[in-house]
Amino acid sequence: MSNTIKRIGVMTSGGDSPGMNAAIRAVARSCAYYKIQCVGFYRGFQGMIDGDFVEMDARSVKNIISRGGTILKSARSKEFLTPEGRQKAADNLKKADVDAMILIGGDGTFRGGKIFSEEHNIPVIGVPGTIDNDIFGTHYTIGYDTALNTVVDAIDKIRDTASSHNRLFFVEVMGRDAGFIALNSGVGAGAEEILIPEENLGLERLLASLERSRNSGKMSSIVVVSEGDKIGKNVFELAEYVTKNLPDYDSKVTVLGHIQRGGSPSCFDRVLASRLCVKAVELLLEGKRDLMVGFVNNQIESCTLESALKEKHDINLDLLRISDILST
Numbered sequence: 001m002s003n004t005i006k007r008i009g010v011m012t013s014g015g016d017s018p019g020m021n022a023a024i025r026a027v028a029r030s031c032a033y034y035k036i037q038c039v040g041f042y043r044g045f046q047g048m049i050d051g052d053f054v055e056m057d058a059r060s061v062k063n064i065i066s067r068g069g070t071i072l073k074s075a076r077s078k079e080f081l082t083p084e085g086r087q088k089a090a091d092n093l094k095k096a097d098v099d100a101m102i103l104i105g106g107d108g109t110f111r112g113g114k115i116f117s118e119e120h121n122i123p124v125i126g127v128p129g130t131i132d133n134d135i136f137g138t139h140y141t142i143g144y145d146t147a148l149n150t151v152v153d154a155i156d157k158i159r160d161t162a163s164s165h166n167r168l169f170f171v172e173v174m175g176r177d178a179g180f181i182a183l184n185s186g187v188g189a190g191a192e193e194i195l196i197p198e199e200n201l202g203l204e205r206l207l208a209s210l211e212r213s214r215n216s217g218k219m220s221s222i223v224v225v226s227e228g229d230k231i232g233k234n235v236f237e238l239a240e241y242v243t244k245n246l247p248d249y250d251s252k253v254t255v256l257g258h259i260q261r262g263g264s265p266s267c268f269d270r271v272l273a274s275r276l277c278v279k280a281v282e283l284l285l286e287g288k289r290d291l292m293v294g295f296v297n298n299q300i301e302s303c304t305l306e307s308a309l310k311e312k313h314d315i316n317l318d319l320l321r322i323s324d325i326l327s328t
């Protein structure tokens with residue numbers, strides 16, 4: 001391993017996700033193992049701009065593997081979008097003797113990291129942490145599995161009351177631009193319909209399917225709607241439209257919101273975060289830079305930040321067919 005990297009910075013940025021603490025822990029512990037220093041920057045890029053950081057050793061990350069959120073806090077920094085903001089951040093890293101950064105977040109984080117590295121010649125490694133799972137170069141992002149379990153648990157509970165009252169529930173889940181959470185939780189919770197931005201099935205088809213459900217003897221139904229879905233303007237308008245056209249249905253809307261971002265990470269997310277972050281530190285020590293680590297076919301791989309940003313993580317649309325068959 002090369003010894004030009006003596007001090008690594010780590011931060012969490014963008015929307016938080018369960019498992020970010022396990023990731024921070026893995027960075028700090030890997031640094032301790034390889035006998036290099038680690039510093040944690042607060043509030044993502046903003047902490048780099050403000051020079052707001054803390055020294056981290058193996059003990060500073062004790063008992064955080066099970067905690068949701070991020071002990072380093074998270075933010076979306078407007079100032080970092082400007083060359084002046086990035087210059088301040090670079091000056092602060094130099095002052096603090098930080099040789100390289102590990103950036104835990106989503107595509108906004110990687111976009112910022114890539115331009116920062118190019119402008120200031122500071123090596124960065126991205127670690128995918130977002131509940132949305134919408135990052136190319138990894139089959140799973142940190143927090144996605146926990147969010148899925150939270151959603152399935154919530155829909156199971158909604159199912160109980162939907163069934164008691166013979167109601168139709170529209171459950172909105174997160175995913176501003178991607179339907180991963182909706183699609184997988186929908187199949188996992190046995191939803192009757194799943195609406196995602198990647199596939200516009202149309203309002204007529206939704207009405208026909210709900211009508212078929214009713215005629216087949218189903219007394220209650222769950223429709224999982226991704227927040228990024230374009231079929232209705234929003235989930236409330238969608239519910240209104242359906243009720244107008246199918247007046248026999250007693251419809252309700254539940255927006256799950258930010259509970260999906262919290263909670264203790266699943267074992268899967270803890271192990272994923274641990275594996276990705278050990279690799280992130282090792283890549284820097286090998287002299288690699290401007291890469292994103294990812295989980296591909298149960299192996300930890302890496303791809304360039306450029307491809308992570310340019311290419312698209314395709315959703316498995318066959319799950320819609322599976323859902324159709326199983327909601328008969």
Ligand code: F6P
Nearest residue numbers: 015016130131132174175176261
């Ligand atoms: O973390 C990703 C995400 O959960 C999106 O699905 C959602 O649209 C967004 O973050 C909302 O985040 P915030 O409320 O922090 O802006």
